[in-house]
Amino acid sequence: MIDGRKSLFSGMQATGNLTLGNYLGALKNFVTLQDEYETFFCVVDEHSITVRQDPAELRKRARNLLTLYIAAGLDPEKNCIYYQSHCSAHAELAWILNCYTYMGELSRMTQFKDKSAKHADNINAGLFTYPVLMAADILLFQTDVVPVGIDQMQHLELTRDIAIRFNNIYGDVFTVPEAYIGKAGAKIMSLQDPLHKMSKSDENENASIYLMDPPDAIMRKCKRAVTDSDTEVRYGEDKPGVSNLIDIYRSCLSKSVEEVEKEFEGKGYGVFKEAVGEAVVSVLKPLQDEFARLSKEKDYIDKYIKQNAEKASYYANKTLRKVQKKVGFPERIR
Ligand code: TRP
Numbered sequence: 447m448i449d450g451r452k453s454l455f456s457g458m459q460a461t462g463n464l465t466l467g468n469y470l471g472a473l474k475n476f477v478t479l480q481d482e483y484e485t486f487f488c489v490v491d492e493h494s495i496t497v498r499q500d501p502a503e504l505r506k507r508a509r510n511l512l513t514l515y516i517a518a519g520l521d522p523e524k525n526c527i528y529y530q531s532h533c534s535a536h537a538e539l540a541w542i543l544n545c546y547t548y549m550g551e552l553s554r555m556t557q558f559k560d561k562s563a564k565h566a567d568n569i570n571a572g573l574f575t576y577p578v579l580m581a582a583d584i585l586l587f588q589t590d591v592v593p594v595g596i597d598q599m600q601h602l603e604l605t606r607d608i609a610i611r612f613n614n615i616y617g618d619v620f621t622v623p624e625a626y627i628g629k630a631g632a633k634i635m636s637l638q639d640p641l642h643k644m645s646k647s648d649e650n651e652n653a654s655i656y657l658m659d660p661p662d663a664i665m666r667k668c669k670r671a672v673t674d675s676d677t678e679v680r681y682g683e684d685k686p687g688v689s690n691l692i693d694i695y696r697s698c699l700s701k702s703v704e705e706v707e708k709e710f711e712g713k714g715y716g717v718f719k720e721a722v723g724e725a726v727v728s729v730l731k732p733l734q735d736e737f738a739r740l741s742k743e744k745d746y747i748d749k750y751i752k753q754n755a756e757k758a759s760y761y762a763n764k765t766l767r768k769v770q771k772k773v774g775f776p777e778r779i780r
Contacts, residue, residue, distance in 0.1 A: 447588055447621065448761060454483035454626065455589040457490040457530070457580065460507040461499070462646035464514065466655040466726060467634035469733070470697040472593060477519040486587050486758065487515055487527045492536060493579060496572040497565055510737075513747055514657070517737040522750040530583065532755035535762035539582035540575070542769055546612055547578050547604075555600060581605040584623050586762040591626035599625065616772040620765075632697040637671040640686035658734060661727045668723035679710035679718050688715075691722050698725040 447453060456476070464473075479485065489508050508529060515527050530536050552558065552574055562569040572579075580601050584592055585608070594602050602625055609620040634644045638653040648654050652670050659667070673687040681689045681703045692706050695718075701709075710718045740747060771777070 447590065448484045451484040452482070452590040453486065453587050453621075454479060454591050454593070455486045455488070455584050455587050455623075456593050457488045457493070457583050458511065459494055460489055460491065460504065460511040461494055461497075463656045463658065464511075465634070465644050465646050465657065466694065466730070467644035468646070469518070469657055469730075470632050470634055470694070471595075473515070473518045474697070476515075476525075476593070480520060480525050483591070485520075485525045486589075487520065487525055488530050488583060488758070489528070490530045490580075490583065492530045493576060496570065496576050497561070498568060509747075510741075512751070513740050514733075514737055516747070516750070517733055517740050522754065526754045526757050526761075527750065528754040528758045529751070532751070533758045533762050535586055535759060535766040536579065536582050539586055539762075539766055539769060540579040542773060543578050543582055543585075543608055543612075544575055547575075547581075547608055551604060551607070552577060555604070557597070557601070577601045577604050578608070581608045585609055585620045586765045587758075588621040588761075588765060589623045590621060592623050593626040612769075619768055619772055632693045634694060634697075635686065635690040637667055637687075637690070640672060640690045655726060655730075657730060658737075659730070661731060664726050664730065665720075665723040668719050668726065671719060671722075673715050673719075677714050679713065679715070680707055688718075691718065695722045695725050698729045 456472075476485070476487070489511050491504065491508050494504055494508075512527055512529070515525075516522050520527060555577055558574060558576065561573055565573070580598075581604065584602075584605050592602055592605075602623065606622050609622045613619055613622070636642050636644050636648060636650075636653040637655070638648075638650050644654050646654065646656075652667050655664055655667055668691070671687060671691060673691070674685055676685070676688075678685075679688060679692070681692050683689075692703060695701070696703060696706050710721070
């Protein structure tokens with residue numbers, strides 16, 4: 447809770463190109479939550495350097511991501527959209543929490559195992575303690591809910607364990623966060639392999655629609671999407687490709703499965719895929735235009751970068767000071 451409101455924290459990495467799945471599954475829903483929660487949307491640049499990054503590229507991507515959140519309709523006055531590296535409390539709390547987290551716990555994290563296999567030449571200590579920084583992100587804001595995908599659930603569980611452990615020693619310091627399970631935030635699957643999630647790191651370029659894809663690429667990818675040998679536009683486990691396209695179509699246009707099935711009764715896949723492409727363009731084109739417009743508004747974006755770094759630091763420091771006192775650091779002299 448923050449100032450009597452429930453708080454929501456989400457961290458996102460500025461690496462890879464965001465996909466339609468990121469938009470329909472997360473970003474679009476955040477817009478509907480901004481009135482209900484005190485929200486923190488943090489571009490986690492400190493997490494990004496656990497794998498090697500090109501500095502100029504990281505800086506550019508981080509700014510693009512922050513701009514994109516605003517372009518998607520998140521009011522930067524109400525939502526605290528900010529960079530992790532602009533709020534030093536993250537790193538400071540992470541250090542303290544490192545001392546309350548066990549090597550054994552971190553060794554069990556599947557993301558660490560996956561990433562160290564993938565980056566065998568750079569298994570750095572930051573990669574190992576990544577989940578502790580994530581715990582700090584969340585716990586700094588007395589967060590009630592965290593919208594996370596299944597791949598981050600293990601990290602959220604660890605965050606809860608750390609919070610409970612700390613609270614057991616020092617009294618109620620942290621809110622123990624819950625996963626936010628949104629209403630029907632569609633899970634969008636790969637267009638080429640509909641049994642797997644649409645991913646920003648897919649090597650098959652027809653598998654994912656990127657948020658910045660031009661209309662002709664979107665249309666082409668939709669037309670090439672994998673379906674089945676049948677012709678019926680129907681939702682079902684036996685039809686993963688078609689079901690995924692129905693999900694995309696209905697999330698873009700806010701329709702129900704039944705409405706979509708009815709609309710395309712007897713029409714075949716060609717007509718349907720064309721319509722899906724147009725629906726996606728109708729959602730992404732305005733987002734792209736707004737992104738392009740905002741990207742030129744340097745002063746406007748800069749103003750919120752500064753303002754929200756201060757806002758985040760204000761709330762984060764409140765928690766940090768409390769923690770520092772609890773563990774026995776000397777009082778500051780004013
Ligand atoms: N680890 C998350 C991811 O890769 C990003 C993240 C960092 C995050 N800190 C967070 C997500 C706090 C939720 C809450 O997706």
